[in-house]
Amino acid sequence: MPKLHQYQTSLTWAGNKGSGTMDYRSYDRSYVISIDQKPDILGSSDSAFLGDKHKHNPEDLLVSSLSACHMLWYLHLCSQHGIIVLDYKDKAVGRMSEDADGSGRFTEVILHPSVVIASDADIEKANALHAEANKMCFIANSCNFPVKHEPTCIAETN
Secondary structure (H helix, E strand, O other), X not given: OOOOOOOOOEEEEOOOOOOOOOOOOOOOOOEEEEOOOOOOEEEOOOHHHOOXXXXXXXXXXXXXXXXXXXHXXXXXXXXXXXXXXXXEEEOOEEEEEXXXXXXXXXXEEEEOEEEEEEEHHHHHHHHHHHHHHHHHOOOHHHOOOOXXXXXXXXXXXX
């Protein structure tokens, strides 16, 4: 029997300028995501959809969630295989297609992890573990689009 986990968040719209959603331009797209015992996340829609470009949007958060989940699994797998990771950065890119009616979907996310490990003898295995991390990632396993990875790995010492 699988072990079940539950996650609970609260979302509050913060964009009523006084007339509600009287028309498409009469309201702000701002919202607040609250999770018990964690800092609030201020969000909005993407600026392409009249949102505040200085706040997190759902699309950014989806791509970030994929990147973070992959990294956490990758670090776990490296620790299990005796690979010492010294630094990890990712520049993830999500591609979304918008239909004529305004609906849309993500078509892919490509992760670009840049990893520094302790020994150059482990580079091949370190690169191979990205495929395993992708298979294990809870978020990637929940998506109906491909999550790809194009890693680079260097060793701090020989």
